[in-house]
Amino acid sequence: MSTQKLRKERIDRGIKVRSDGLYALMSLRELSYLTLPRFVLIAGMLSLPFLMPDMYWQRVISIVCIYAILALSFDFLAHYVGLVSLGGAFFIGTGGYVAGILNSYYGIPPVLTVPLAAIIGGAICTLMLLPCLPLKGVYFAIVTLMYPLFMARIIEAFDLFGGTDGLAGIDSFSSAFAEQYLVICTVLIFLFGLRRFVTTDMGLIFTAVMDNDQAVKASGINITKYKALAVFIASSAGCMAGACLTHIYMWSGISQFALDFSILPIAATVIGGAGTLAGPVLGCFILVPVSELLRDFGTLRIVFYASVLVGFILFRSDGIMVFMQRKYEQFERWTKI
Amino acid sequence: MNQDMAEPILQMDKTSKSFGGVQALRDVSFDVFPGDVLGIIGPNGSGKTTIVNCITGFVKPTSGRVYFKGEDITGRQPHKVADLGVTRTFQIMRPYYSLPAYKNLVIPLFSPRAKRTGGWRGGGRLGNRQTIAIDILEEIGFERDSYIPFKKTSTLPTGYLKRLELARCLALKPEIIICDEVFSGLSMSEIASMVPLIQRLQDEGITIVMIEHRLRELFQVANRVMVLNFGQKLTEGTPTEVMADEKVKEAYFGSEEVEEVMIYA
Numbered sequence A: 001m002s003t004q005k006l007r008k009e010r011i012d013r014g015i016k017v018r019s020d021g022l023y024a025l026m027s028l029r030e031l032s033y034l035t036l037p038r039f040v041l042i043a044g045m046l047s048l049p050f051l052m053p054d055m056y057w058q059r060v061i062s063i064v065c066i067y068a069i070l071a072l073s074f075d076f077l078a079h080y081v082g083l084v085s086l087g088g089a090f091f092i093g094t095g096g097y098v099a100g101i102l103n104s105y106y107g108i109p110p111v112l113t114v115p116l117a118a119i120i121g122g123a124i125c126t127l128m129l130l131p132c133l134p135l136k137g138v139y140f141a142i143v144t145l146m147y148p149l150f151m152a153r154i155i156e157a158f159d160l161f162g163g164t165d166g167l168a169g170i171d172s173f174s175s176a177f178a179e180q181y182l183v184i185c186t187v188l189i190f191l192f193g194l195r196r197f198v199t200t201d202m203g204l205i206f207t208a209v210m211d212n213d214q215a216v217k218a219s220g221i222n223i224t225k226y227k228a229l230a231v232f233i234a235s236s237a238g239c240m241a242g243a244c245l246t247h248i249y250m251w252s253g254i255s256q257f258a259l260d261f262s263i264l265p266i267a268a269t270v271i272g273g274a275g276t277l278a279g280p281v282l283g284c285f286i287l288v289p290v291s292e293l294l295r296d297f298g299t300l301r302i303v304f305y306a307s308v309l310v311g312f313i314l315f316r317s318d319g320i321m322v323f324m325q326r327k328y329e330q331f332e333r334w335t336k337i
Numbered sequence B: 001m002n003q004d005m006a007e008p009i010l011q012m013d014k015t016s017k018s019f020g021g022v023q024a025l026r027d028v029s030f031d032v033f034p035g036d037v038l039g040i041i042g043p044n045g046s047g048k049t050t051i052v053n054c055i056t057g058f059v060k061p062t063s064g065r066v067y068f069k070g071e072d073i074t075g076r077q078p079h080k081v082a083d084l085g086v087t088r089t090f091q092i093m094r095p096y097y098s099l100p101a102y103k104n105l106v107i108p109l110f111s112p113r114a115k116r117t118g119g120w121r122g123g124g125r126l127g128n129r130q131t132i133a134i135d136i137l138e139e140i141g142f143e144r145d146s147y148i149p150f151k152k153t154s155t156l157p158t159g160y161l162k163r164l165e166l167a168r169c170l171a172l173k174p175e176i177i178i179c180d181e182v183f184s185g186l187s188m189s190e191i192a193s194m195v196p197l198i199q200r201l202q203d204e205g206i207t208i209v210m211i212e213h214r215l216r217e218l219f220q221v222a223n224r225v226m227v228l229n230f231g232q233k234l235t236e237g238t239p240t241e242v243m244a245d246e247k248v249k250e251a252y253f254g255s256e257e258v259e260e261v262m263i264y265a
């Protein structure tokens, strides 16, 4: 008996071939082929507040979006600039405190504190990370991991901004809908904005810095300036998320520097698909709700996280997004060899 | 060229560089005049690449000074040196492997210098970077119709990568190009097609410093040659003078090639 050998063959769908790069779209069908995934994502996210059954799950949506912004900022820095940053908690904490201080000390309303926290917080984070910009790879990662720990201890030791109690009594957003649409729209704007940005000529500089920083220097370009710009973009996104978090919980405190904010976005990026920007958002929509469902198991959740992560790294290391994209763009069939 | 009249465009003055215990350069001085093609030759490890690095700011000289048009540029950061129009290629090529070939040139075209000057052919105005990039690649020997400019850089053969190194310099509208072994690793026919290119750049008024092991091709384009040995300058002169020099014959590798070249010259 002979064993029959089969091979999986992948063929691009005709529409992909015609639409990839050269946007010569011939029909409504081709147009919808391109826009459908984007439309599903946008419509899906915008309808989430209506689909969720209760307050609790609506809150989960907000938290998912906050993590999604962090995951976007991580993915952008790591895979388009080459700076692996574990500073998610640093961004969230800085943004959270800036919003908290502006609101409770100066009485500035949330509509202003959120954008202000993005700008001021982003500037603070960028300035503090400036000395680390020449570092590469794991060294940058380690230093960025130290920053949130450092900040939390400083606030604790000097009893700044309410010390360990934090700043309480901060204004919330005007309504649950306002809160959810703010975070959902922020995710969408950052997602599509960054996807567009990385393909512009300036976005290309970041890729070049990641690929070969010496050649960028030899091209007469100041790489420190561009790295700082990238860190500013990523950290102001994170700080904005932090400001939202402060207003959602009406409190800002040192637990905003918790390492969860650094670690979970990375796990989401691995699961969703590194370097795809949309993937990490997707990853957050899977990881965060699941972790909420597992809340009853307490710290055992970590075991679940770890196994999911290891599983993905071993079996689907390019992530869900790449997998789905391939299914969408290509036929697969078994052929005899 | 007319060395008595012209001011040197680039000067290295008693420059030394040591890496820990290794003295890579020892009191090296030389001048480059506008329009020159200066060849630098020397055995492996004699400090040629270190000279390039000292000029372009990739390493700081331990002592000595580097001047560009009389301005002291010693230890200036690489991007600032490049901004002056002092450009270099890398001996170990440094393209952006993840980008298509033409997008490699979008990077230098995005630099402040290219914005000021308009790039290689630009008269001060910069148009669409991607179109200019493809034009530069075509001029430097990428066949436009073959889609080679659009291929991913990691799939290109060495010959194209060497041209890409030169193209990166050209995109900046350079005053000086320092070529670190652009011929090495190329086939005879590829080198033969690069020689006219170098001559054309010289005709356009770009000053060129060429570090080269391929003496035969170097002597076709260079008007002066400096010889380096163990980090020290042995001698300097026209190709014929240098080849006649006893010290050079002694120091330079198994003098066979030297003789071969002498006959040729």
Ligand SMILES: Nc1ncnc2c1ncn2[C@@H]1O[C@H](COP(=O)(O)OP(=O)(O)OP(=O)(O)O)[C@@H](O)[C@H]1O
Pocket (backbone or CB within 6 Å): B019, B022, B023, B024, B042, B043, B044, B045, B046, B047, B048, B049, B050, B051, B091
């Ligand atoms: N970054 C560095 N760190 C330590 N030593 C170095 C460094 N760069 C160069 N050297 C040493 O300096 C000396 C000169 O090196 P250099 O690369 O300038 O030689 P070269 O003439 O370019 O040689 P080749 O013909 O092989 O390119 C060598 O002994 C080398 O080992």
Ligand SMILES: [Mg+2]
Pocket (backbone or CB within 6 Å): B048, B049, B050, B091, B180
């Ligand atoms: Mg060398």
